[in-house]
Amino acid sequence: xxxxxxxxxxxxxxxxxxxxxxxxxxxxxxxxxxxxxxxxxxxxxxxxxxxxxxxxxxxxxxxxxxxxxxxxxxxxxxxxxxxxxxxxxxxxxxxxxxxxxxxxxxxxxxxxxxxxxxxxxxxxxxxxxxxxxxxxxxxxxxxxxxxxxxxxxxxxxxxxxxxxxxxxxxxxxxxxxxxxxxxxxxxxxxxxxxxxxxxxxxxxxxxxxxxxxxxxxxxxxxxxxxxxxxxxxxxxxxxxxxxxxxxxxxxxxxxxxxxxxxxxxxxxxxxxxxxxxxxxxxxxxxxxxxxxxxxxxxxxxxxxxxxxxxxxxxxxxxxxxxxxxxxxxxxxxxx
Numbered sequence: 001x002x003x004x005x006x007x008x009x010x011x012x013x014x015x016x017x018x019x020x021x022x023x024x025x026x027x028x029x030x031x032x033x034x035x036x037x038x039x040x041x042x043x044x045x046x047x048x049x050x051x052x053x054x055x056x057x058x059x060x061x062x063x064x065x066x067x068x069x070x071x072x073x074x075x076x077x078x079x080x081x082x083x084x085x086x087x088x089x090x091x092x093x094x095x096x097x098x099x100x101x102x103x104x105x106x107x108x109x110x111x112x113x114x115x116x117x118x119x120x121x122x123x124x125x126x127x128x129x130x131x132x133x134x135x136x137x138x139x140x141x142x143x144x145x146x147x148x149x150x151x152x153x154x155x156x157x158x159x160x161x162x163x164x165x166x167x168x169x170x171x172x173x174x175x176x177x178x179x180x181x182x183x184x185x186x187x188x189x190x191x192x193x194x195x196x197x198x199x200x201x202x203x204x205x206x207x208x209x210x211x212x213x214x215x216x217x218x219x220x221x222x223x224x225x226x227x228x229x230x231x232x233x234x235x236x237x238x239x240x241x242x243x244x245x246x247x248x249x250x251x252x253x254x255x256x257x258x259x260x261x262x263x264x265x266x267x268x269x270x271x272x273x274x275x276x277x278x279x280x281x282x283x284x285x286x287x288x289x290x291x292x293x294x295x296x297x298x299x300x301x302x303x304x305x306x307x308x309x310x311x312x313x314x315x316x317x318x319x320x321x322x323x324x325x326x327x328x329x330x331x332x333x334x335x
Contacts, residue, residue: 017064018068021058021060021065021068021092022072024056024058024092024094025079027094028056028096029095029096029199030097030198031094031198032093032102032197032198033090033091033092033195034057034092034192034193034195035088035089035195036090037088037089039191043111043190047109050109051102054097054102055094055095055102056092056093056095057091057093057094058091058093058094060091062086065090066083069082081198081203082203085196093192093194093197099197099199099204099209100209102197103194103197103206103209104209104210104213106191106192107194107210109191110190110191111190113189114181114187114188115166115177115180115188117173119172120170120172121167121169121171121172121187122168123188124166124167125165125172125180126163127159127180127183127185128159128162129159129161129162130158130159130183131153131154131159132156132158132182134156134157139182140152140157143157146175147163147165148161148165149161165179193206194206194209197209224240228241232245232248258270280301280302283298283299287299287302
């Protein structure tokens with residue numbers, strides 16, 4: 001790659017700016033390049049204000065940016081990797097914070113903006129099928145000239161198919177600009193977008209920097225839940241599951257102790273109650289054969305338990321059954 005050179009002695013202002021850029025390049029851990037084309041100065045000032053204290057944005061001529069990188073690369077050769085990304089209107093972005101956080105913050109701060117005549121489209125421009133609300137007239141020729149299929153229906157012009165009307169990298173025509181404005185379509189986003197960041201000797205391009213933090217967090221939460229569930233199933237004690245493991249173990253121990261009649265302070269009441277119930281059931285069974293064997297007080301208790309546990313709830317006879325019983329009763333009177 002050819003180095004940036006001045007054909008004449010730079011003026012004092014450029015010298016100061018170059019010196020400042022070189023110093024800043026050596027002061028930050030993360031150095032990025034961002035495009036500033038078609039961005040209003042108010043938008044840049046707002047972003048600078050919002051990120052004050054975390055990020056520094058420096059706009060300079062491309063020649064100065066290249067010279068600064070070449071000078072700084074004498075101490076950190078990796079900085080020369082950024083030279084390929086200085087194209088068009090761009091700026092340095094510096095931060096010692098998390099580069100992913102910075103890139104995603106700037107991406108979320110973008111706002112929809114209208115296309116301008118002669119502008120290079122940063123992405124494809126699409127127009128979806130719709131009722132334009134336009135009355136039939138010369139406008140139908142404009143719509144068709146940019147590649148839209150139309151028809152007149154119900155007194156208005158309708159776009160009958162989705163269409164890409166401008167490819168990324170193409171110039172936006174005057175006709176397309178007029179159509180987009182009339183349809184109220186703002187196809188682009190205004191704001192800074194980090195093209196690349198140099199960090200610890202590595203280059204991270206835009207697509208690598210933009211991540212869905214919500215999705216990542218949801219995946220981490222699910223992974224944590226799955227790990228805890230697995231540890232519970234495998235009885236592996238850890239900070240997150242120790243209470244559940246101890247609680248489950250206690251319940252299983254109590255259940256086993258009660259089943260085997262192993263008396264402890266925790267199981268004594270349940271085992272005695274179970275034993276008493278079994279004794280009452282046995283006494284009832286014996287009483288059906290020979291009530292004299294059972295002590296009177298135990299026999300009375302057995303009968304009381306039987307009354308409270310075996311007394312069936314009264315049922316309401318079916319109407320047809322009542323009629324049959326009434327018929328039977330009348331037959332017995334005359335029979």
